[in-house]
Amino acid sequence: MGVEMGRERIPGFELEGRDEDGMDRGILTLSVGPQHPGSGHFRLIVKVDGDMIVEALPDPGYVHRGEEKMCEYRNYIQNIPHLERPMIADSCGILYPYVLAVEEICNIAVPERAKYIRVIMAEINRCIFELYWLGIYGIFLGHSTMFMWPMADRELLIDLAEMASGARVTHAYFVPGGVRNDLPDAFPEKAKRHLLYFKNRLKEYKDIFYDNPLFQARTVGVGILSKEDAINLGATGPVLRASGVEHDIRKVEPYDVYDELDFEVITMKEGDSFARAYVPWLEMYESVEIALQALEKMPSGPVRTKLGPNPKGAVGEAFKRVEAARGELAYYLVSDGNPKPYRVKLSVPSFREIPVMAHLLKGAKLADMPSIYWSMNYWPVEADR
């Protein structure tokens, strides 16, 4: 089938000239969320005229828990468990820049092996997250099989993460100065087996999901984000790369050992929902490759610099960013010389996608809402922090 809609998309006809509530002119205000199967803990006030979305106003804040304020009351180590709560599906990714920033503030050196372990865990977590995301993308488009398969295959990688860190979801594995514990002896072999199997499984996703003409009809040409808009609106991660911007923190500003590993930055030119869904799938291949390479290259040695119980930071500030699964995740850490941070600011990718989402939803069809919304990689819990 494909998209044969020859007509042009209406660029959001304006609300002017209509009544205050818009009811008389047939404009319906739907509040999608917070109790909506397709929203998460988040509200999207959508004004529809027939099948067209006239205006979409994102309204986050339903799961705000003041992580930034909480950080000011806890010391650098105690912040670790609660900082990964905003994004437990990618708990290594959200902790990574914090750990890097604390290392810079407190001036802690990291052993070489720990850097490799961090990269392996970060990449495994990226796959875990992207599978979770992909499964929900499947069920958003009504594809129940695509919901179940990634959830099952995710288990393979969660098993690896659990073997290394001891917890299945909230690993709390990275600490300033390395990682909590060394990998078990059986880990490299098991990791290779699982990762290679997982790489084969990825092809099945293409068969049933990406090559499915009905899926393509729903996503190709939907919600096109131009390169200029993507940059100016501050999009990150797969959303930015799907619009043709080759921007990956692992390449532009390599942290830990990413500059010693060989991988490619995935970009696509189209900038539509399909590209945004396809980029993570390609990135999973790269992640598996990176993890396998890191397993090969990993040296032996210590994994953690011994640390006092209450490390104090120097006066100053640090701004560290990494490429988490959803995009560029940055921590802005201000220290006043106490064992507790003076101010921690999380610049999370989900929060940065909100204006992009509002921009793309305007003028789209109501049926395109799930495919645009979820292709944004938007996680309400992470955005609210």
Place this chain on the structure above:
Amino acid sequence: MATVSEFTFSNFVKSVLWLLFWILMIVSLIVLPIIFIVLFYVPPPVINGVEINPYLLLTMLINPQVGAPLIRPTIESLFFRITVFPGFTFAALFATVLIFAERKTLAKMQLRVGPYHAGREAFWWANSLGGFLQLIADLLKLLGKEIIVPSGADKPIFWAAPAVLIIAAAGLIALIPVAPGWVIADIDVSLLAVFALLGFFPLTVLLASYASNSKYPFIGGLRALYQLISYEIPLILAILPIVILASTLSLTGIVEAQYAYWFILFVPIGAFVFFVTALAELERIPFDLPEAESEIVAGWLTEYSGMAYGLIQLANYIKMYALSALFTTLFLGGWIGPEFLPSIEVFNVQVLSSSEVSSIFWFTIKTFGVALFMIIIRGTNPRVKIDVLLRAGWSKLIALAFINVFIAVALLYVGVVGIGP
């Protein structure tokens, strides 16, 4: 009086027992006297020259052999046909099996187990059913839930919609021939009646959604209306070649016309179009946008809860059975297949002949196969968009259906099929 929040199992059992007590009271004090009075005045029915009176029924309890000659006349009676065999009970049972098959098949496709635990610890025999009791549990759950009618709803329409849907679906099964002579309403223009009954659904859905006084059902109802009416024309056009080839509008006649070759061999395009449109009429997964949960919550079903929702779902599955059966009847030769099963005899009196048993078997197997294919389609496809759907329905499917008509006419004139003019 216990409040809802203090729900305990003992309270539940108590309320069920209390209900049973009242039912028994009402039955013994009111219903039984009425029955006796009616029996006193109404002459008992006569089947096969035997008067069926209470004495005979009691005799049959002791000596079932007396009843054996009466079985065949009974099952040939209209009442039995409507209630039990080709009628409601059979369809409901088929729908139940379909629900279970759907859950198990989808689970297998998705690397899951599916219903598995229900009743496993309570009953030893539940082990062999592999979770089939889950359906009973679901039924009980639906029965035990409060039916919430939203304030401002149009109550009569809101309550009537599930019943109307069941009635329309039941009307469909009345037209489908299961075996030679086994059809409830054998009318000459049964195909047109099928179209008329299919036209009921969009209207009911729209009314139900409008009656809910809520936004999501309203959008869902409109979508259902657009989708159902758009796919009705390809559906009608896809069947036209069958009518041309069989030269009759009666479903029984169409099946009999396929004694040698199934029509799917001549008009595969028509079969494809019919299958797709049947999926759309059923609102099943590639076309379930009236219930698209990620966009409009549950579409026109949003405000329905409890048994009202259950009945709508039952109507949907009965409709699924009816459309699969229609596909079988129109394209797969209905009941036609080799005779190989023995006849069924009770006390040496033949109840169903060998050919009838085989026919029923073939019909059931084919229908189940078609339904299973619908389930597999559900497992592999996402939902489509309404504009794509309407566009495809009106341009591609109608074009295919027209081609299909020309193929049928050409086949006829070339002389491949039919008698030819």
Place this chain on the structure above:
Amino acid sequence: MSQQGQADTDQLIVEKEVVDKVTARFGEKVKVAYVKPRRIRFNVSKDHIIDLARFVRDELGFDHPISVAGVDYPKNKMIDVVYHVGSCTNERYRSFVLAFAVQLDRDDPVMPTLTPVYRGVEYHERETFEMLGVIFEGHPRLERLLLPEDWADIPPLRKDFHIKGREE
């Protein structure tokens, strides 16, 4: 950080280049707070922040807004609003994060919005507005974002707001 120490001696040349360009254009209006490897921070008054933002976006290619952070300094009676921007188009400055900060009076924190320059900071500014009480003039939609609708306390990220049970 050890890894950065070695490789960035030559990198700092590029950073100096950015600083030179900015100081050549703005002179005394912009103060350089620090130049670290890949990180540069300018302090600017609120009158010139839009000019500075336009300049770094158009001339230097820092076109990718990353974050807006507000920091409360009750001792100095000021609120620091820090904009972090990165670059997506300029290959040379790609790994840099440029920060420019405005020091505002703590009792009357008003500053112009940067949404005309970077559309992406709209929600970051809204967050800073409700978390620190900074008012962005000309912002298209300066409303409650994350906090409950009936929030009547002081902005929570100010230092004189304490979490219940943890007043120290």
Place this chain on the structure above:
Amino acid sequence: MLLFGVVASVPALIVAKMIAPRRRFFNPVKFMPMECGQVPTGEGRTRFMMQYYSYVLMFVVFDVMTIFLYAWGASLFALPRAVTLPIIIFLAILGAALGYAMYLSARRDIW
């Protein structure tokens, strides 16, 4: 069958109504229409126009036309061969009209 549909479905509703827990006290929030946890704003039933109104118009016309074809299809054997040509012409006109309607409906977005 119609009667039986009533007989089968109505008792289910009645039994469900009997078994199911009933409201002990009136809770207005519970009986609000679904609006994703928000207090509903505006009417549920409004004048609301989908963009696909053209398809409904087309349905009204072509549904009747297609049913006419059945009269022809069912009696094709009884008709002489020469009658088929006018029907083909009728189909062509039908198809052309349909194509034109599709073309128009694609050009207009709002009805």
Place this chain on the structure above:
Amino acid sequence: MGSVSGMLRTLASGSKHLAIKRFTLRYPEQKLKFVGDGYQFDPKEGVGIAGYRGRHILYHDKCTGCQLCSIACEGIAEAISMVKVDKQYKQNKKGIMPQIDYGKCVFCGLCVDACPFYALFMTDDYELAAYTKEHLIYTPDQLAVKPKYQGTYEIKIDELGAYHDE
């Protein structure tokens, strides 16, 4: 034509999985196998020893009642409180030991990192469900018991896909 072949490939991929082994772990009957006895920490080296982070185990003969675990937990979950124990140990003059509320614990294991005397480790027992909140509070005596966890299943991979097997 591309869409037709895509549709067929989709169907084939879906129906192929009717023959592939199920992945599901039937939990109460089958339990996962873990590495080691649980997460432990070596304060001399300053690194942990890999293992599952389930409920804690407390060695009474090593605990000195120094409260470090409780202090560490204060900023995280506030799950650990020090309580008096009846028995007297010579290394534990104050006679206090940690009591853990598993309704609050987040199983981060930082209390284990904080313990300098090898007294508090974690085990691979994660089945802590209880009917009341009070049952979730584990006293020092309960924490001293070594749990029995028999998980034998792990993920196997062969040509028929991944599945859980003994």
